[in-house]
Amino acid sequence: MSITATQKRGFSAVLWDYLTTVDHKKVGILYLIGGGFFFLLGGLEALIIRIQLIKPENDFISAGLYNEMITMHGTTMIFLAATPLLFGLMNYIMPLQIGARDVAFPFLNALGFWLFFSGGVLLNLSWFTGAPDAGWTNYAPLSVQSPGHGVDFYVMGLQLAGAGTLMSGINFIVTIVTMRAPGMTYMRMPLFSWTTLVTSILVLFAFPALTVGLFLMMFDRMFDTAFFDVALGGNTVIWQHLFWIFGHPEVYILILPAFGIFSEIIPTFSRKRLFGYTAMVFATFLIAFLGFMVWAHHMFTVGLGPVANSIFAVATMAIAVPTGIKIFNWLFTMWGGSIVINSAMLWTLAFVPSFTIGGMTGVMLGASVADYQYHDTYFVVAHFHYVIVGGVVFALLAAMHYWWPKMFGRILHEGLGKLAFWTFFIGFHLTFFIQHFLGLMGMPRRYWVFLENQGLDTGNLISTIGAFFMTFGTIVFVINIVYTAMKGEKAPADPWDGRTLEWTLSSPPAHYNFKQLPLVRGLDPLWIEKTEGNGKMTPAEPLDEIHMPNSSIVPLIMTIGFFIASYGFIYQVDHKAWLIAVYVGMAIALGSMLYRSLKDDHGHHITKDELEREAD
Amino acid sequence: MTENTNTNKINSFQREKNRDEMRQQIITFALMIFFTMIAFFAVMMGISSTFVIPLLLVLAVVQVGFQFYYFMHMKDKGHEIPAALIYGGIFVTALVIVTFVAIIWW
Incomplete structure (x- = not known):
């Protein structure tokens, strides 16, 4: 019913619907659109970087622009593409998997999205006036002394996006702790929901460190404090510590949901339950725990001393153990299963060796003595692209193929999916495998040009050719989306013979998700019902009124307020008149908060009659 | 007519629990005020800071514990x-x- 209703409405009605929505599914789609847009933007920046490095002493772009390009590529891909795309999936899928009708705080959910989006827009608007150019890690003192407003945009943009991510993380924790369906105990939760919980806990603990770091940076740049100014008794290393206390858990924030996605796809397409479910949950927690104690492996060459370096080196290598447990569990899940190879499964199968290579170079980098050789070379670049592209991006693309029918009611085209996979997969290895060797031969990261006849020419050319393959693959994937939207095959409720609760609902699900909350009788609840011949879930409650939250435009208005205030903060250094923007923006934001606090909004009820009238 | 005949019993049990709860809250509250007074007097009497600072920290930790476990029901x-x-x-x-x-x- 919801599809026909949507088609009848005009464009402005749909737009208004999305601007005011608090429905976790629509917020999830907004995250996917926002994250997808920034992913393409970050990809474009990557392509420009590779074109600049196609030959020795190239002058495709200037040195300053190159610095802005690498900074924006890293920042965009981590904060504005990978994180939001994963959050979009979590938003859409996790409540369906645990049998909830929405997240715990729907208003907060919408606010989280809009804050992320406005932060991303703010950051990218800096392209018109000079983008940040101090690297995505933004190390002091380079960032404090960087002229212009580029780094200010970095600080304010990430502050906004970070606040959005933090509140979404809290939202997911509360949702999973309090809103699981009857019978859905913790140890019956699908792995993707588990990793969402653990990731959210990481977000909760890691992002405050970034917030503090960004505030210190903001005060140093805008209000003449000296946290990072050695001449006045500050310490530049504080920034590095704060950034990496956040930054290392952030890479686990990215990879754990990816692990969760693969742990859903592999059992489904092997038609076997996940091997070692308990060990998988345990390994997830162990990775999260260890993830907090390894940040200084990014700083081995800072001069922390041999004791600190050794401790962090050992902790770093220890992470290979739980990760290895996971890799073997996936292999054992596939072992003896009747495997279906489609696009989702191809990305998954490609992930296993690609990610393992990235993990292996990770252990190499974790050896603190050897790291003095690898540090800040292309070896590092190759390593983290192997884990982030080979892990997170592959997971995202696999998840798109896997959950697209559930989210949009149509199945992505298999042929185009496979074409995109093979070109992207080949391009990925072509681009990054050779970079290991470029790094070992001494090519440093972040350099604008390299000289000819130093053994770097061919490697860089191959790498750039690979980047074009990846671009082609991405374009094919975008074409696939457009094609599917226009004439894709309509998806049934359960196109993959699935195992978890989201496949019990129509594709796409009704806005209240579950007409009656399901009774969960074990791990892979739908599969249990299938094997016992029921084929559908037993309801845990009689058909009754459903209480749903009301839509609201307040999250958007509040965000616009913060956006205006951020602009004011950035430019008040030049002219005090910009303080007006700070006051106006904060007035709008705080006024929205006051309105939200004082006005009671009890939501609405969907009556029993309405529910009975709707066909399943 | 299947009225629950145990209502009174449950109520008395609940009342007993509420009374216990209230007693704990008041004891904790009194203790916290007492700790705060100790902290104040310790500073006012000018005892050497090597003793006062650890004392204040210990008292603060205990108070945070009370706050979480009794007032915010973490127990x-x-x-x-x-x-x-x-x-x-x-x-x-x-x-x-x-x-x-x-x-x-x-």
Whole structure:
């Protein structure tokens, strides 16, 4: 019913619907659109970087622009593409998997999205006036002394996006702790929901460190404090510590949901339950725990001393153990299963060796003595692209193929999916495998040009050719989306013979998700019902009124307020008149908060009659 | 006519529990005020700071414990996960403090 209703409405009605929505599914789609847009933007920046490095002493772009390009590529891909795309999936899928009708705080959910989006827009608007150019890690003192407003945009943009991510993380924790369906105990939760919980806990603990770091940076740049100014008794290393206390858990924030996605796809397409479910949950927690104690492996060459370096080196290598447990569990899940190879499964199968290579170079980098050789070379670049592209991006693309029918009611085209996979997969290895060797031969990261006849020419050319393959693959994937939207095959409720609760609902699900909350009788609840011949879930409650939250435009208005205030903060250094923007923006934001606090909004009820009238 | 005949019993049980709860709250509240007074007098009497500072810190930790466990009901059933998250947060914070004290200003 919801599809026909949507088609009848005009464009402005749909737009208004999305601007005011608090429905976790629509917020999830907004995250996917926002994250997808920034992913393409970050990809474009990557392509420009590779074109600049196609030959020795190239002058495709200037040195300053190159610095802005690498900074924006890293920042965009981590904060504005990978994180939001994963959050979009979590938003859409996790409540369906645990049998909830929405997240715990729907208003907060919408606010989280809009804050992320406005932060991303703010950051990218800096392209018109000079983008940040101090690297995505933004190390002091380079960032404090960087002229212009580029780094200010970095600080304010990430502050906004970070606040959005933090509140979404809290939202997911509360949702999973309090809103699981009857019978859905913790140890019956699908792995993707588990990793969402653990990731959210990481977000909760890691992002405050970034917030503090960004505030210190903001005060140093805008209000003449000296946290990072050695001449006045500050310490530049504080920034590095704060950034990496956040930054290392952030890479686990990215990879754990990816692990969760693969742990859903592999059992489904092997038609076997996940091997070692308990060990998988345990390994997830162990990775999260260890993830907090390894940040200084990014700083081995800072001069922390041999004791600190050794401790962090050992902790770093220890992470290979739980990760290895996971890799073997996936292999054992596939072992003896009747495997279906489609696009989702191809990305998954490609992930296993690609990610393992990235993990292996990770252990190499974790050896603190050897790291003095690898540090800040292309070896590092190759390593983290192997884990982030080979892990997170592959997971995202696999998840798109896997959950697209559930989210949009149509199945992505298999042929185009496979074409995109093979070109992207080949391009990925072509681009990054050779970079290991470029790094070992001494090519440093972040350099604008390299000289000819130093053994770097061919490697860089191959790498750039690979980047074009990846671009082609991405374009094919975008074409696939457009094609599917226009004439894709309509998806049934359960196109993959699935195992978890989201496949019990129509594709796409009704806005209240579950007409009656399901009774969960074990791990892979739908599969249990299938094997016992029921084929559908037993309801845990009689058909009754459903209480749903009301839509609201307040999250958007509040965000616009913060956006205006951020602009004011950035430019008040030049002219005090910009303080007006700070006051106006904060007035709008705080006024929205006051309105939200004082006005009671009890939501609405969907009556029993309405529910009975709707066909399943 | 299947009225619950145990209503009175449950109520009296509940009343008993409420009274206990109230007694605990008042005792904790009194203790916290007492601790605060100790802290004040310790500073006012000008005792050497090597003794006062650890004392204040200990008193503060105890008060935070009271706050969480009695006033915010962390001692009750069903608060295991918030408790785990709070301890996780304390762990991370401690890690950060250790870093900044031990590594940066070695």
